[in-house]
Amino acid sequence: MKLFYFLSFCLLGFSGCSSDETTTPTVTEKMYYPPLTGTTWETQSMTSLGWNQNAVQPLKDYLIQKNTKSFIILVNGRIVMEEYFNGHDANSVWYWASAGKTLTATLTGIAQQEGKLNINHKVSTYLGTGWTSETAAKEDLITCKHLLSMSSGLDDEYNADLVDPANLIYKADAGTRWAYDNVYVKLQDVVTEATGQTWNTYFNTKLRDKIGMSTNGFWVNTNDGLRIYWSNTRSMARFGLLALNKGKWNGEQILNETFFNEATSTSQNINLGYGYLWWLNGKASYHLPGSQLQFNGSIIPSGPNDMFMALGKNDQKIYVVPSKKMVVIRMGDAADKVNLALSDFDDVLWQKINALFP
Template sequence: MKLLKRVLLLLLIVIGVVIYLNYPKLNIISGYAAKNMASGVYVAHRSAASMNQYDNSAPLIELASTKVNKTESSAASTVYGLMERKAVYRDGLGAVLINDDYDPEALKIRPRRNQPIDTLPYPFGQAEPVDTIFSEVDMDLINKAVAMAFAEPETQKTRTLLILYKGHLLAEKYIDGFDKDTPILGWSMTKSVLATYYGILEHQGKLEMDWPAPIVEWKDDERKDITLDHLLRMQSGLAWEEDYTGISDVTRMLFLDSDMTVAQKNKEAIAEPTEIWNYSSGTTNLLSGILRQQFRSHQEYLDFPYASLIDKIGMYSMVMEADIAGNYVGSSYAWANTRDWARFGQLYLNKGNWNGEQLFDSTWVDYITTPTAHSNGTYGAHFWLNAEGKYPDVPKDLFSCNGFEGQYVFMIPSKDLVVVRTGLAEEPYFDVNGVLSNIVKALP
């Protein structure tokens, strides 16, 4: 009996320690589930059942129980009844996790959008794409590549694939429950969109990449020499922990902070600018805050992404979600359907020109595709690169927008090619090199 009591006591101690160590993580788990659910239902117009079955079934996240309240456009999650988190949907600004700082009356303005319907065929307009036959393209290989991307649905988890060649729709495929109109969360593909606003402002003569970051708190310390270029290249030298497996800088920012632009700003310098490369979602949200400083009013800031880029190139499905303070979460939270993500890639293949209008300088593409020191040729300025052959059977001029769980917009200028793939799994489960190499082989 004494032995049994000791075993039970030991077991209780172990359980207590496990709960103590993991209880704070419940905040992140329920926060992720609630935010993902609210965005999926109200931005992407997916069913709550589908979101629970697929998107919220990831390890640990599956522990959350999430319910939708359509009366108040919200979603709430708990983990075994503990640590409830709630996310609410705001038209035009997407879903946001709320906390004690949230005041539903504080942010009444919304981004103004202009979405004229034209007669130009996709991707340059809103009409259906023109059927085009390219005699030089091996469609058997194209079809083989598409089939390869969907061959193992349980592990690859590909949802959509689209191929543009010479500005024409060559192929597209969607799994059941998704189609050309279904918005997809880009996760960190959003970083590339955020960076593009800087290219647009540079083209308009309103800022330069070598300007010091306009952060008052840095002006009298070792951070004063950090430039916009250093931030866009993730080489500011600031401390940051990008770890999604537990409580870290990035998970605290995304699931606890009311103002996501300050997390990176408050970090100390651990190296001189350019000495290290450190991928940081906090840096992108800091850039979103700096972007806001460029405008006289909050309304102008909210309008700018749509007026200067998103609606300008017909990405009408795109929604940039904002935090409680009304800052765009440039690190992670842009939604758009697959065709609209491809429009963004086509804009970059066109070196910033869209139907005759130059949105950013052609040299901006050279800038964002120039490899950043210490990134092993994999990173430019908020875009990923193949400069040193990460994908060995794909041209080295490939550059891309990459997002969590295998969201990709690939651009290969030498092949006049854009490939968009979305899903719930990335490498090694999804063979990027294999799929892209088959597509490339099909082209002259």
């Protein structure tokens, strides 16, 4: 339950479906992938799923109350619910914040499968020495996998948002401490150096265009050295659908399944609820951003145990639930404008979603 407060700091019904062109599938069990271009996206009715339509309005009321701009539920790739609020629509773009970390993990995996890099190699293999303020011996301990798993050992308390060498300071040996910080962004530099392509070019050709994410998406460079992705909500849903299918899109393996399975499994033995820049529900314990405490139980108690998640600042969400063949997307402003010591937004949201199911 305590996750929701800490995540606020991270660089972290059915009648509303607004597909411009939709068709009703005849075989609902088969996975559907929307075309790479155009606005066609098949829908699935709640009635055909046997869902409780009386639970739709309470869910919508909660989303509106909690400053939501857009919300999508996919089942087997088809839109079951698509809602926009507060002037937001299907063409509006919004930031992913730290939910976009999973884009970086995916691009890193693609570069590895192409033989451009190896996540077990030290970061300095690609960036050269002196990319931190550590001694050469300590810096050499940090591999790309440590950046993927948030276990670099770099200080997360002193100017943790900044990723220039002066602010990447030794705290512990790599692999011995889990701490949520922004040093993961150095993986984008690793991919750039390893592939010989700009980050934007590699992202667009290897991921965005492969799954039909809208070309109106873009990366914004921030003053503290980060890149934040902005897109429409359906582009986020497309990425969630790729994740639901373990890196495969309509028969093409965009990201190999071995890497994807690693990315969505516990990546180290400190924070069981963290993979490669993905959060994992249903584990025996978890750690939180900004804390070295261990909390027992699942991150989102009301959420499915097999759910994995991309979580970003101000409650940008991608929830992927393999057991239900479901993807849930939420974009918007912070659920609670006044950040209290505890926030139950995710847990209550999943209580509302669960009420839909028979």
